[in-house]
Amino acid sequence: MAAAPVWSVDPRTGKQREQVAVEATVQDVDAAVRAAHGARGALADRGVRSAFLRTAVHRLEAAKDRLVETADAESALGSIRLSGELARTCYQLRAFADIVDEGAFLDVIIDHPDDAAIPPVPDLRRYKVPLGVVAVYSASNFPFAFSVAGGDTASAFAAGCPVVVKAHPDHPALSELVAGVLREAAAEHGIPEGVLGLVHGFEAGVELIRHPLVAAAGFTGSVRGGRALFDAAAARPVPIPFHGELGSLNPVLVTEAAAAERAEAIGTGLAGSMTLGVGQFCVKPGLVLVPAGAAGDGLVKSLTDAVGGTEAGVLLDHRMRDDFLAGVSERAGLPDVEAPVTPGAGGEHTVSAGFLTVPAERLAEEGAYDVLLEECFGPVTVVARYESEDEATAVLSRLPGNLTATVHVSAQEAAGEGRGPDLLAALTPLAGRVLVNGWPTGVAVAPAQHHGGPYPATTSTSTSVGGTAIERWLRPVTYQNAPEALLPPELRDDNPLGLPRRFDGRLER
């Protein structure tokens, strides 16, 4: 049987651009994983790792024009957005290089013997070591930042783990280009090119998660695909950590006082957030609880005006377009659901943004309206109008886990008056990031970032963005009574590398 071709497709026309590769066979996957496994030693030195990450940045920046052009041809996201995303990707790689150099992620803990402890404590020295080969499943909607050189790859390299990427079929040509750049950067530091494997094809992705030498996986995509891979990871003879970001509704609560104070600004802000990137963000606000009554009406009016003025856009691929249109149609067809601006088919390959409204009480109990509590990828959101705080709370209590939860409060509530202080506590169980008076789109790369949340937002408690993402790919190991001469320098008393650590109970920084 001939290998299945992998085509690069232009979503603006639906036409095949070029054949990029062929789908990986079982043997191809095995070869990629073994090559990655063989490259572990080359990543063992932290200095080499950070230098490699910085070289990758320089080479990605040097290749910018070619990369952005290819990315746009395959994603239709536009060169402005894509240039920004590439800059973000480079910023992220640099941030991880800094994290590698600092070494706090090693979590060094040293205890000297203590006979007063029960039982007595011997000499114990702990730090973290890389898990091994990491499988990365890239996303459609961020061809740079959540793909071949994206967050999972950057954090895995930073941790000392080689990577095999399962390319997203929406941007295979870009995936090959970026992989080539990363391999050139690796070669510059004597790291074998196998440190970054790239495989195409659905079956290859399934093979990858089952491979005995794959030690962990990162995934960004749909609930369906992510859950299937999560299940496969858990069903292995040796189960492995699977860090999957599967889906999120990203609820927003607008308090009565906030709507009364600035209905127009909130409506406009919401329109911007829900239509950004043609609504193709994991953190798009998909359910907005807005008070019934005049202030809420004002917000809906402002949203209507702003969304109505939004240009139609091209979705990432035609299957996504079909799913979007079907999802909107199913939701809009429910009784009492209205569409002040109807989302739907634009020109031949575009879709137009819109939003739906529904009385919040329809969502307060299980039933036909539950589809409104599921993510619908694309430029649509659901505005649920609530009659009372209890009604809003009842809807929030029914939500599955989310990446983000947002509340818009008035100036007085922000100052701690009224129900202000309780709002953060009420939203915390819902999500991994809780925003006040902002919009969830835009996920900053920063030490304090957390991009993850209760299932199905993520399948683990870890983050895919921000400094602590490196923790995904590490495991602790403790050495007991190892003589100084045998210890790695990271664990020596005299701390030759100047690492932050916990030393005999005290934090040293």
Added chain:
Amino acid sequence: MAAAPVWSVDPRTGKQREQVAVEATVQDVDAAVRAAHGARGALADRGVRSAFLRTAVHRLEAAKDRLVETADAESALGSIRLSGELARTCYQLRAFADIVDEGAFLDVIIDHPDDAAIPPVPDLRRYKVPLGVVAVYSASNFPFAFSVAGGDTASAFAAGCPVVVKAHPDHPALSELVAGVLREAAAEHGIPEGVLGLVHGFEAGVELIRHPLVAAAGFTGSVRGGRALFDAAAARPVPIPFHGELGSLNPVLVTEAAAAERAEAIGTGLAGSMTLGVGQFCVKPGLVLVPAGAAGDGLVKSLTDAVGGTEAGVLLDHRMRDDFLAGVSERAGLPDVEAPVTPGAGGEHTVSAGFLTVPAERLAEEGAYDVLLEECFGPVTVVARYESEDEATAVLSRLPGNLTATVHVSAQEAAGEGRGPDLLAALTPLAGRVLVNGWPTGVAVAPAQHHGGPYPATTSTSTSVGGTAIERWLRPVTYQNAPEALLPPELRDDNPLGLPRRFDGRLER
């Protein structure tokens, strides 16, 4: 149908002591989990949590005589060992109280807005929050330290999580007593008694892992039972973290030089470690690679003398005794396997310690001898005699994951000569704790401890002993642009609680 009775059994006689309880029904499990869920708020304050843990220590110490007597009647482990184990359990609870007070586990990270970042960073403040109700599956072999008031319960309470314990059937009376003490301690601090649920019965354990309000689980036990629960946790509509410690062979490598230097001491030390607690430790050394030749012969002679002089002991229950005898018999029946001291049936309810020898080359490839690479609970170990370093390495490379890996080296190797420096690196992939010139039994409670390892040693990368065990029961959450008035005190700029944190990138302690 009448509820199944739960009996306390004396392993020294096999006779039922008393009926302690009845097995929990589905309704009982549901009630226990809901009561625990309802107690979350009472654990929210860190000061209350640490005070509760300290009160638990005082009350356990006050009840010591009754607790140890009951534990001995159900486990036959003897009052000296059990008094020590209770002291360890109290030490552990106190250690977690200190950890709660210090607050470093909250992992506070604060970033102020930074417009120079790509994309710009808003105000982000991250810390960790408790996951919710934790299910704890207690172990047979540590009636105190890995049971109702054991490590998982202590770390879960410390994290702010209520607990429902599935009691081990080997010590149901003790489980009830300890649960009563913990509830009294809780009541003293206004915490509802539901904060510690206790259920008996195999089916109750399965129900528990499936309950929608259970947020995470800790398990110590067999590969078979642990894997079944791990699979159930992963198969839930909302999967949850399952931290299971399933089994470990705990390999030991004795170098040629070490055997030449101190064959007798190593043989005696090994005898002590493998027979401690009648061989019923997760970290019992189960495979010992000893060089062929005179030095190794000396080691085996010393081991023979020491093990031969060990008294017969009572195992924790009669099923365990049957499994031990069957396991020994299967292993001893293999060609070329010898038993310098034959392990097996002692008196009516006892077993006697012993060990087997085998040429290491039999273990270097897949085959009938693979059973020797599986854990056999009880006082037996396998000494594999190797002809060359390569042969020893080949055996080590075939091992599944372990809690511990140990190497005995000579004084010169310890000083960094010969193969010394490579040995730690070679053993690190095998285990979560690597020991030099020691024995793995005895797991100290300390900040740097790591009790866990590659599967099947544990099903996650976390530890069940030591300060970082608290990380099992937490998830991060980040607040974006939350006004100071709405923030919890832990995340305020002025740091009113004096927490260690990362502040605008800098580590502050």
